[in-house]
Amino acid sequence: MKLATWNVNSLKVRLGHVQEWLTxxxxxxxxxxxxxxxDDKFPIAELAAHGYTAHxxxxxTYNGVAILVNHAKVGEATDIVRNLPNFPDEQQRLISxxxxxxxxxxGYFPNGQSLxxxxxxxxxKWLDALTHWLAGEMANHPRxxxxxxxxxxxxxxxxxxxxxxxxxxxxxxxxxxxxxxxEGLGLRDAFRLFDQPEKxxxxxxxxxxxxxxxxxxxxxxxxxxxxxxxxxxACEVDPVxxxxxxxxxxxxxxxxxxx
Numbered sequence: 001m002k003l004a005t006w007n008v009n010s011l012k013v014r015l016g017h018v019q020e021w022l023t024x025x026x027x028x029x030x031x032x033x034x035x036x037x038x039d040d041k042f043p044i045a046e047l048a049a050h051g052y053t054a055h056x057x058x059x060x061t062y063n064g065v066a067i068l069v070n071h072a073k074v075g076e077a078t079d080i081v082r083n084l085p086n087f088p089d090e091q092q093r094l095i096s097x098x099x100x101x102x103x104x105x106x107g108y109f110p111n112g113q114s115l116x117x118x119x120x121x122x123x124x125k126w127l128d129a130l131t132h133w134l135a136g137e138m139a140n141h142p143r144x145x146x147x148x149x150x151x152x153x154x155x156x157x158x159x160x161x162x163x164x165x166x167x168x169x170x171x172x173x174x175x176x177x178x179x180x181x182x183e184g185l186g187l188r189d190a191f192r193l194f195d196q197p198e199k200x201x202x203x204x205x206x207x208x209x210x211x212x213x214x215x216x217x218x219x220x221x222x223x224x225x226x227x228x229x230x231x232x233x234a235c236e237v238d239p240v241x242x243x244x245x246x247x248x249x250x251x252x253x254x255x256x257x258x259x
Contacts, residue, residue, distance in 0.1 A: 001074065001100065001257045002027040005147035005220055006241075007108070007203075007250035010036040011066075014248055015043055017241055022050050025238070027254060028074045029099055031106035031147040032056075035064030042066070057082040059092040065106050065148070067097050074100040087129035094130070096137070102228065103141035105134070107148035112169045120169065123151075127178040135185055138225060146187060146223040149203075149250065154179045154189070158218035160201065170219060187223035190235035190255040202237050203250045211242055222255045231257045 004027045008014040011032065022030065030052070035042070039058045047054050047068060055077055056066035069077050077097035084094055096105040107130070110123035138144050152175045156162035165171045183189070191200075201216025210216060224232055234256040242251045 001029070001102070001259070002254060003029045003031075003104070003145055003147060003222060003257065004252050004254040005031040005033070005106070005149070005222060006252040007033040007149040007220060007248060009034045009248040009250065011043065011064075012037050012041065013246065015046060017244060017247065019046065019050055020244075021238075021241055021252065022052065022068075025252075025254065026051070026070060028070045029104055030068040030252075031104065032066040032068065033064075033106070033108035033149045034062075035059070035066060036061055037064060053077065055080050055095060055097055057092045057095050063092045063108055065093060065095045065108050067095055067099075067104055067106050069097075069099055077104075084126070084129050084133055086133050087126060089126070093126070098141070101143055103137060103144040105137070105144065105146045105148075107146065107150070109149060109151045111151045112175070114169050115167070115172055115174075124174060124178065127175075127181075131178070131181050131185065134182070134187075138185055138187075142225060142227045144187075144225040145228055145255075146182070146221075147253075148221070149219060150179065150221050151219055152176065152179045152221075153217045153219050154221075157198070158201070160199065160215045160217065165217075170217060182223060186226055188226070188229040190222040190224050190229070190232050191218070191237075191253070193229060193232055194235060200237055202253055204242065206249055220250055220253045222253055224255070228257060231259075233258050 112123035202220035
């Protein structure tokens, strides 16, 4: 089974990119973040033409998440849950489903903006609620994968210039501690299960030629429960779509699980 996550930064703008990428990379499950459209605008038919059933919760202008399922290969998704049951929230940031016996959780984690912002307080509260909810989910689903844009670079090696970013949002001790608490549930960072080249990132700012200079952060992750981590044979970031015209500022991350 191949699982992937991609913050597309507007599905309306990037639909052609998603279709092109899926043609070249027919993964079993693709989790999308930052749809930036309402449910009535979701391109159900266009994605169905590529063989994918979509489950989603959208929002105008901001947020929105979706799980695309290659139903011919892995069957239909069941037990769809939208948003965190323990965190009332108007922002559409989470969707989960059971697919081929695996619980898939797709999240667009809050950005936080700055450590002095109310949005940062919201981010930490959201992360705390997610962690508590996931503890119950993992008890019920030994095979669980948490995919998404975490808006957290968990270590200095996930940052192109740690000194320049020190003390800032996305790399703060509070956010890294929250990431560590997720790992403390028994989740493993699929990317770090393997030896990886240095300076591999999943997000690059649109400004100042960041992608050309590889001045990025690794903030898009796939965390796997122990039962899935032992089946994981590879995890990679695919930078190719970041080179396309009018790209998302994020690149897809793909994990391969043995049968």
